[in-house]
Amino acid sequence: MPLLKQIAEQLRDADNFLVLAHVSPDGDALGSMLAMGELLDALGKKVVLFNESGIPRRFEWLTPKREILTRLPEEEPDNLIVLDCGSAERAGELIAPWLKTKKVFNIDHHLGNPMFGTLNWVEQRASSVGEMVGMLARKLGVPLVGLLGEYVYLALISDTGDFCFNNTRPETLEMAAEILRLGLLPGPFHEQKQSTGKLSQLQMRGTVLQQARLYADGQISLICFTRELFEQTGTGPEDTEGLVNTVLYVNGVQVAISLREEEQGIKFSLRSKSSTNVQTVAFRFGGGGHRNAAGGTLLMDMEQAKATMIQAVTEELGKS
Numbered sequence: 001m002p003l004l005k006q007i008a009e010q011l012r013d014a015d016n017f018l019v020l021a022h023v024s025p026d027g028d029a030l031g032s033m034l035a036m037g038e039l040l041d042a043l044g045k046k047v048v049l050f051n052e053s054g055i056p057r058r059f060e061w062l063t064p065k066r067e068i069l070t071r072l073p074e075e076e077p078d079n080l081i082v083l084d085c086g087s088a089e090r091a092g093e094l095i096a097p098w099l100k101t102k103k104v105f106n107i108d109h110h111l112g113n114p115m116f117g118t119l120n121w122v123e124q125r126a127s128s129v130g131e132m133v134g135m136l137a138r139k140l141g142v143p144l145v146g147l148l149g150e151y152v153y154l155a156l157i158s159d160t161g162d163f164c165f166n167n168t169r170p171e172t173l174e175m176a177a178e179i180l181r182l183g184l185l186p187g188p189f190h191e192q193k194q195s196t197g198k199l200s201q202l203q204m205r206g207t208v209l210q211q212a213r214l215y216a217d218g219q220i221s222l223i224c225f226t227r228e229l230f231e232q233t234g235t236g237p238e239d240t241e242g243l244v245n246t247v248l249y250v251n252g253v254q255v256a257i258s259l260r261e262e263e264q265g266i267k268f269s270l271r272s273k274s275s276t277n278v279q280t281v282a283f284r285f286g287g288g289g290h291r292n293a294a295g296g297t298l299l300m301d302m303e304q305a306k307a308t309m310i311q312a313v314t315e316e317l318g319k320s
């Protein structure tokens with residue numbers, strides 16, 4: 001039986017779900033989780049949403065109708081639905097024991113997902129996990145209207161870079177069209193989504209862009225966010241979102257690297273133009289992601305991280 005049908009049937013036949021997505025959630029993680037909550041609601045199921053790191057400030061405009069727990073609920077669910085997690089670790093530490101004892105629906109689209117669930121539906125071609133939740137909704141006869149439509153749309157635009165990346169399939173645009181037909185207005189939706197920045201964020205990003213550098217004959221661009229800069233400008237890790245995409249579009253650049261100082265180590269984000277695979281680079285350093293967008297953490301200081309990433313990406317460019 002095709003997996004989509006199998007998952008749809010099992011969702012319809014089961015009850016008592018805990019739905020979660022990866023830590024530091026992005027638009028796909030939150031969008032797919034909230035959409036799954038709406039879908040299960042529409043089916044009359046008992047559902048709890050959980051994310052170990054909570055909702056980031058830039059998504060506060062979403063105002064979900066039910067709380068997203070940051071601690072495990074006292075009442076244990078029978079089923080876990082794990083969304084947009086390329087590996088079990090991405091779900092966070094708190095949930096780890098239940099991943100071993102409960103029925104786990106692993107619904108994801110990352111390369112190299114190790115199939116950690118009881119049921120694993122890993123669709124690498126799907127633009128986003130939100131698109132997969134949309135497919136489930138269709139299968140179960142639930143229309144992509146209202147909040148369900150908004151949440152799926154958020155996931156679609158987040159993971160496709162507003163329908164610009166290669167993962168934008170005809171099916172992705174057909175789903176977006178269906179959501180628009182059912183009433184979503186893209187203008188107000190995008191305005192709400194984008195109007196979350198502060199002036200301090202803009203100015204900090206200006207400083208980082210001024211310090212952007214090119215390497216490997218202009219094929220690599222690099223930006224760095226230091227804790228010192230965050231302190232000086234009253235900003236934080238939240239305010240770095242998406243800037244790495246901006247530096248990818250310098251003419252001649254094939255790979256953009258963003259490095260961000262964390263309490264422990266350096267969080268790296270990689271973005272590449274279509275012909276270069278950065279997932280393999282991230283994977284080498286214990287991270288992961290997709291062919292053209294990947295990330296991870298390096299336990300070293302900023303200077304070492306710079307040298308390490310530039311070298312690893314240069315080697316990858318040599319292969320393509």
Ligand code: 5GP
Nearest residue numbers: 086269270287288289290293294295296297
């Ligand atoms: P970002 O650079 O925006 O944090 O992440 C880009 C992509 O890489 C996302 O698909 C995300 O799931 C993946 N990614 C980012 N950080 C990590 C990480 O620490 N581990 C793994 N496995 N994947 C990551």
Ligand code: MN
Nearest residue numbers: 026028029084
């Ligand atoms: Mn994600």
Ligand code: MN
Nearest residue numbers: 028084129159
């Ligand atoms: Mn995703």
